[in-house]
Amino acid sequence: MIALLQDKATVEQATCVKLRRATPEDREALLTMYRSFEPKAAAMGLPPRKDLEKWLDSLVTCSNFVVVVEGLLVGHSALCTEAGSGEVAVFIHQDYRSRGLGKLLLGEMVNEARRLGLRRIWGIAELDNLPMLRLAHSLGFTRGEEPGEFHIDLSQQTPHDHEISAT
Numbered sequence: 001m002i003a004l005l006q007d008k009a010t011v012e013q014a015t016c017v018k019l020r021r022a023t024p025e026d027r028e029a030l031l032t033m034y035r036s037f038e039p040k041a042a043a044m045g046l047p048p049r050k051d052l053e054k055w056l057d058s059l060v061t062c063s064n065f066v067v068v069v070e071g072l073l074v075g076h077s078a079l080c081t082e083a084g085s086g087e088v089a090v091f092i093h094q095d096y097r098s099r100g101l102g103k104l105l106l107g108e109m110v111n112e113a114r115r116l117g118l119r120r121i122w123g124i125a126e127l128d129n130l131p132m133l134r135l136a137h138s139l140g141f142t143r144g145e146e147p148g149e150f151h152i153d154l155s156q157q158t159p160h161d162h163e164i165s166a167t
């Protein structure tokens with residue numbers, strides 16, 4: 001079980017919130033986070049209820065970033081590219097939500113998409129996944145054609161629109 005931080009200020013004031021690219025050494029910590037992650041399968045079937053290892057294997061060719069608080073891996077995002085476009089997904093462990101960490105990760109995914117020269121970054125969430133849809137909206141994503149789809153046309157934006165720095 002991941003330890004509960006008591007309030008929002010705790011994370012915001014922490015000196016050791018790290019946002020960084022995932023490495024192979026993060027695999028066990030990722031599995032630990034996802035084993036206790038709730039709700040499972042709520043984000044278009046992700047994170048999966050079973051075959052977590054297989055799912056993580058399927059993401060190795062994507063850009064993976066993690067958020068580590070006080071040495072504990074509590075957030076993960078992946079940007080998977082195809083034909084100049086990148087699909088993003090963000091996951092913050094329930095004990096660490098509503099503290100700005102999802103915004104930190106999603107902002108970095110936009111920066112990564114730009115570094116990769118992508119024309120578009122997009123994601124999809126259930127229509128009742130208000131936290132994800134509002135998070136996306138707060139970073140400038142707009143509705144796509146599919147229900148629950150959110151996207152940014154990166155060719156329309158200035159380079160520093162989404163820079164959010166980790167402490």
Ligand SMILES: CC(C)(COP(=O)(O)OP(=O)(O)OC[C@H]1O[C@@H](n2cnc3c(N)ncnc32)[C@H](O)[C@@H]1OP(=O)(O)O)[C@@H](O)C(=O)NCCC(=O)NCCS
Pocket residue numbers: 038039042043088089090091092093096097098099100101102103104123124125129130131132134135136138
């Ligand atoms: C969606 C998710 C990543 C958000 O992460 P988070 O760290 O809790 O989000 P943040 O604290 O960075 O919030 C950023 C913005 O998102 C919105 N938001 C976050 N939680 C919210 C909630 N419970 N209700 C409504 N809006 C919410 C707000 O607009 C917020 O901005 P504000 O704090 O200025 O109001 C997280 O809830 C999660 O992991 N959910 C389960 C997995 C999932 O659904 N992933 C989406 C896959 S595409």
